[in-house]
Amino acid sequence: MILTAEKISRSFPRGSREFYALQETDITLAGGRMTVLQGRSGSGKTTLLNILAGLQSPSSGRVLAQMTRGAEDGSVQGEMAPAATDLYSLDDKELSRFRNDHYGIVPQGQSAVAALSVLENIMLPGTVYSQDVNLPEKAQALMERMGIADLKNAFPKELSGGEMRRMSIARAMIRDPQVLFADEPASDLDDENRDTVFSILREIADEGKAVLVVTHERCARNYADEVYQMDAGALRLA
Ligand SMILES: Nc1ncnc2c1ncn2[C@@H]1O[C@H](COP(=O)(O)OP(=O)(O)OP(=O)(O)O)[C@@H](O)[C@H]1O
Ligand SMILES: [Mg+2]
Numbered sequence: 001m002i003l004t005a006e007k008i009s010r011s012f013p014r015g016s017r018e019f020y021a022l023q024e025t026d027i028t029l030a031g032g033r034m035t036v037l038q039g040r041s042g043s044g045k046t047t048l049l050n051i052l053a054g055l056q057s058p059s060s061g062r063v064l065a066q067m068t069r070g071a072e073d074g075s076v077q078g079e080m081a082p083a084a085t086d087l088y089s090l091d092d093k094e095l096s097r098f099r100n101d102h103y104g105i106v107p108q109g110q111s112a113v114a115a116l117s118v119l120e121n122i123m124l125p126g127t128v129y130s131q132d133v134n135l136p137e138k139a140q141a142l143m144e145r146m147g148i149a150d151l152k153n154a155f156p157k158e159l160s161g162g163e164m165r166r167m168s169i170a171r172a173m174i175r176d177p178q179v180l181f182a183d184e185p186a187s188d189l190d191d192e193n194r195d196t197v198f199s200i201l202r203e204i205a206d207e208g209k210a211v212l213v214v215t216h217e218r219c220a221r222n223y224a225d226e227v228y229q230m231d232a233g234a235l236r237l238a
Helices: 045-052 092-102 118-127 135-146 161-173 191-206 218-223
Strands: 002-014 017-030 034-039 060-066 103-106 179-183 210-214 226-231 234-237
Touching: 002 045, 017 045, 017 060, 017 210, 017 234, 034 045, 034 191, 034 218, 045 179, 045 210, 092 103, 103 161, 118 135, 118 161, 135 161, 161 179, 161 191, 179 191, 191 210, 191 218
Parallel strands: 034 210, 034 226, 103 179, 179 210
Antiparallel strands: 002 017, 002 060, 226 234
């Protein structure tokens, strides 16, 4: 998939003025590429990620998703490329379905369901719209890949920070999405766990997914195809 944001912005009323969390921005994410987004706290990183991820509508502009029929490099193949989907022209139900079908999202902070086991948390996105008979096997394979297979029956409160992040990535990958969004997936981790998380995200990009990572960690640059810097709502290539 190629995801293109055209002139997107997001403002909020603050006092008597409009505050621009995101100034007018163009950005493209493509299959096979890992894009890293850095910047100070409050600079608008999550706002941009959420707009691309179909979680928060922009004040202006649009987000277009172009399917690429599995082309690993994200190029549009053939003469009959399907029409792009304009995310925010979809209604809430359609957009929710689109996210479930095409996106994996690792939100900022803790997002596990406390009452569900690791296995159940990972399978959750695969139970919303579909009944995939292979779901337990897919979850098992992902847990093995993330090194948390022995924790399948544990509950989120029993996990370390690194295990929790890897569980969140497994959950985001359960529907085999074309785009993976990860918002601060390595915050508060030690160096080894941090490197593990970035290596996994790099591998996922190498398998043909588009990956967007918001992170404060400078070492993330070593894994990225491109690095953007966000400064007071303004995006630039670093
Ligand atoms: N719903 C909202 N209403 C008003 N202001 C908001 C809203 N959401 C975000 N903001 C403001 O927009 C700015 C950008 O927020 P955002 O969450 O995108 O920052 P961030 O770069 O992800 O920060 P952090 O690194 O701390 O996660 C902040 O000043 C925030 O207060
Ligand atoms: Mg944020």
